[in-house]
Amino acid sequence: MTTLSSLNAATTLALTPLVSRVNPTAEADTDVSSLASLSPSAIVTIPSASGLAVLQTYTPEGTLTATAPVLSWASENSDAVSLRMMGNYAAQTMAGHFAGLGSALLDRFKTTGSDYAQSISISSTTGLAPVGQGAGSPSGQIGLTIRTKSGVTVEIALGSEDGGLSVSIKSSGALSESERNALAKLSDGFQQAIDGLSAVPPKLDLSGLAQFDTSALAAVNFHYTVTGDGDENISASYAQDSSARSLSVTSAAGTMNVKVDTSHSALWGTSAQRAASVASYLQQFDHANSRGHGNAALMSMFEDGFAQMNEDYGTPSGETLPGAAYSPALQQSDQAMLTGLADFSASITDTSTSPNPMRPGEVDSFSYQVAQSTELEGSAREGKISQTQQSHLSASYHQALQGGGKPVLTSSKNSQNYDYVRIDDSAGSAVQMATARGVLLNATLTQSSEQNTRDSKYERGSLVSDVNTPRETSRSVDLLSMLEPLIDNGDATRDTAAWQQALSTIHAMILLNNAAN
Template sequence: MTTLSSLNVATNLAADLTLADSVNPSVAADATNLSREAALSATASPSSIVTIPSGIGISVLETYTPEGVLSGAAPTVSWASDSNDAVTLRMKGDYAAQTMAGHFAGLGSALLDRFKTTGSDYAQSVSVTSASGVGGLTQSSSGPTGKIGLTVRTASGTTVEIALESEDGGLSVSIKSSATLSESERNALAKLSDGFQQAIDGLGAVPPKLDLSGLTQFDTSALASVNFQYSVTGDGDASISASYAQDSASRSLSVTSAAGTMSMKVDTSNSALWGTGAQRAASVASYLQQFDQANSRGHGNAALMSMFEDGFSQMNDDYGTASGQSLPGTAYAPWLQQSDAALLTGLGDFSASITDASTSPNPMRPGEVDSFSYQVSQTTQLAGTDQEGTISQRQQSHLSASYHQALSGGGKPVLTDSTASQNYDYMRIDDSAQSTVQLATQRGVLLNATLNQSSEQKTRDSKYERGELVSDVTTPKTASRSVDLRALLEPLIDNGDAARDTAEWQQKLTSVHAMILLNASS
């Protein structure tokens, strides 16, 4: 018995008829008769094999989309203005990139470099539309969106706004000024070029990083404030938003990502609190050590804490030029200003916090969350006049964390709905620390200088074996100390080392400064 091949006879016959007409009209009738006979044969003999001659050498019929547009046609790239300037050339290399970081590569610095030369407003954009009319070469309307802004206010009051945006495969940039800038203002703005791009590149990296150093050190004689905004949405775990603002009185930072959130603010309005560069560096280094210890103890997110530390370091690296303010009660002798400054951190007052995104890794006990939250701050109160006064500076920190830990090895347990997996320690941490310095001076005399420090650590360990709570233990740890700092300095004050500013005096100030820094485990 012969085999039947499934064929769409009508379709193939129509194709053959068309083929015959188009290839050789003189044989069209023969082809028609042949096709009719084949059709009758196929209908009369279901068990027969019907073979239709193939159309060798015939082009494949072009396909159209449901919208009536030719499928496979190249997308349309449209530019707002026909130009070959440096910014447009950069955009031509960026707009088709596969990542948001690629879309903005070198673009922020190119905009500011252009403004230095021309000083004029500027706008350019490119959009990509497929032949079907759908926007986006590599993205769809539901794809990620990136928006970056830099707003700079000059000392004369002029506002300059820079904007970059990537959406639906398109890319747009603009820069506009509320008034004409002077040459010095244009130069100061152009000096932000590298810093602006470094901030963009850092946040676009994997994992993201903070690089604000080029924005924190702007020329304050020409520029009054800087405000940086960065946002990538719709990009899953890569979505992130950040903002940084700085003027003569304060600096503030906030970051939100899939890993968690952070924020910090530094008050730079009173330069009397600013210590020497060495004192600030020592204080920052001590705080970074405290942050590392807190993150290790609370099992925090290492990448997020790294960003937090970078932000804290960069915001406290250099406050600019001091305004000549002095601490109360220090006018009678230069060594009083030195001693009082050494007994303080040398940092502007600040507040900072970091919170990791919480998770519930145990399906049998969803109420047990892995979490990490840490806050740290410094506040200073000054009272009096140049001749006499009091100073009180308080540093404090608080850590709240919880995490699951395997009974053996201390790593993360693999927790499932199975009772056999429920062998772990559920740890809860609650720590706090304070360090307070109080000073009083009067007519060239250091009346008193005291240090009071305290710390409290509380650890709760709930131990489970095969899902059963076998122990629940809370372990507290406290520490405190009080130090008469005046007594440590008095011998050097009495024998004249302080007045002569000897090496011994400076060494003593350095050692005392190290004592007053916050220590959560003291």
Template sequence: MVTIPSAGVESLVIYTPDGAMAGAPPITTWARDNSDAISQVMASDYLADSVSGQFHNLGSALLDRFMTTGSDYSQSVSVGSVGQSIASSTQSPQSDINLTVQTASGVKVDIEIQSGNGTLGVTIHSSGTLTGTERNALAGLADGFQKAIDGLSVQPPTLDLSGLMQYDPSVLSSVNMQFKLAGNTLFGVSGNFSANNSARSVSLTDWAGTMNLKVDTSQSALWGSGAQRSAAIASYLKQFDNANTQGHGNAAFMGLFKDAFTQLNSNVGTASQAATPWLGQPEQAMLTGLGDFTASISDAGDTVGTQANTFSYQVSQSTSTDGDAVSQVQQSHLKASYREVLSSSAYDDVVVDDDASSTVKLAMEKGVLIHASLTQSSTQSTRNSEYVDGKLVSDVTTPWNMSASTDLLRKLQSER
């Protein structure tokens, strides 16, 4: 039996296949009163269709709150449709940012931002009462926190962590940020950043690969001048570019690695000679002027035919002191494979394995430099497997070795 409504009868309600009323405006639900400053920022952000839009100005707003109060806070806003549960209204990937700040007095402050499945939420929790000085120090991180969020939430991500490292260590003892930001099917980034009075570190993974960096900031006696440090950083950045070119790595991801290295090694503080009072400017100039570090980067890689394109690079610096002697060792290791197309019917599968090291040794006796040397070595192996019409026609491994020693003491004496 079919009934046809006559004129003047109210139209039938139409529902979409997922149970929502067609054409109905979304339903917005707030967890608490939304008249405060943070809620106003969330009200501008929560309908954005990207993580960068949902987190816009939100990190800075959370820390700006410490200018007036140190109390705990939470808020969330959810969006649903008529006839449909909020949880199923918007099936979007989950994104989380957690910032944990420890004060020198021992109070821990946790800040969390979450988005996903139609909900945007924030929380602030403190383990104890904050002083006015501590609240001002937390508020001072607002711009740096927001810049870090803005960089990580774009696609592809960028790094801007400098603002999170500019705090008074007599007030704040550590800053740690964990992040997992969703993107589309190609993009998304996760990782961790931490800084305290003895070390800084970054670990990051996205679709292009994984990187890990850690810088020791506890040996201030080894730090050089600003100019020396800048020159050392520039030298390392050039070394990274050379390795990336040699191993056919991902240029954009290497750029992210270079940014992380530069930021972790910059603005570390003032050098102290308490540990090595004999280390004067001429001796200091023989070292890099940087704190010790370990760093690694590896591309996610892909496969071209039967050849796996891979790129893995590690670099480090370690310095040891023994009385009036200092030894500083720099090391690097590159391992990569890639396919180089020679013509429409020929290609070359290349495998590179490269080790390099450099050691500076200094020794003093009764305030006089008696030994200064530089030892360098490099071992490289390159395998070229050439194919024509899919058949191997040449398979050659080329080894290369280099070692050299320089008497820096004689060089220094000749320059005086």
């Protein structure tokens, strides 16, 4: 006669700890044999012991409990990178998954330039992913592609998906010792870029990548993407070579792009000039964001990216401004009338919203663009220089009548008391100069700005006023007339303190911030 053993006995069997993954079925079979010797009756365990280490039960919410994780490695796992992955795999955030992993990968190049791949995948003893680490969890992909001066391409990839981790390094050829060292020096910068974008809210920290060793490396391309994480989704990319830098970020908050043309080192000013110009632009960005009620976190990233990409352009090529090659004083005056920054274009756009259910066409929006372009004509003995800076702000927002904060708008007329403000601003600053045989022939500054503000006021849903307020300013300055007295009395040639003070005054005047505000 065949009988079923009690479920208590089966439960006892199923709770036997799993001490080896080599042959769990054999372990279970041994336990079944010992139990069978206790009774002539056939024993059937429910569930079957084969392949199970823990009897699964369900929580009141319907999720599985006691799902002990099982780790599977792609290869031998005693190296430093694998040990880092072992410490990271159970983290519940992208920051935790990638903590120290990028720097650990690049540190390998201190001793070896060989290809490398490793992965760790996770499942429970039931064959199901542990809670929080299943197919519905966020995924992250990170890539760093480096091209050396000798033409070798190194591709580095990090991935986090379904709770597992994967890393790889592939090289198109053998690396020299100097190339390995240059890659290893990027380890901190690579990790800082990862940590910044993994933070909540995300931040940009690109300085370490931007300052790579140009004697050994020719180009760096970095990308970071997180999907499946709702409002925390983000995609970012940064590329740099000897002639250009570009940054792009897209998140739930909006998008931003910055491009810098570093192909003309004659435009690069001193570090003090660049710092002053960057500080002026950051002040202008803050003003635009405040005026247009933009997203503060996204603007902070935009400012960080702009500042870091213009912090240091590397070693100049020796190119000089046209017409200024044989006169140090002329080189100084020409440079003072330029920003000292490489030409660039930058934009930021917030994700638009429609907060008023009674007027969905009224959107809260913010879009800002800024750019600099320079034209150089002539030779070392004579030439013309023209540099233009431009900005444009387009924004709209709702503002409460009382207190000036965001109104709470519903379908009730009682909530419909607010200002709807639309802004359209533009500004420009242009410098033109001409030189010949070591003499500054002319130099002029032209600046203008236009501001248009339209304010529609509603009370209990009725439009009570609609006012458009335009504002225009413009000016033109003869910069040469400011310098001629100092040139005539020899201050320029002697490079006196008065000459340097005049140059600093002119440099502050030509910045776009003076036109925009």
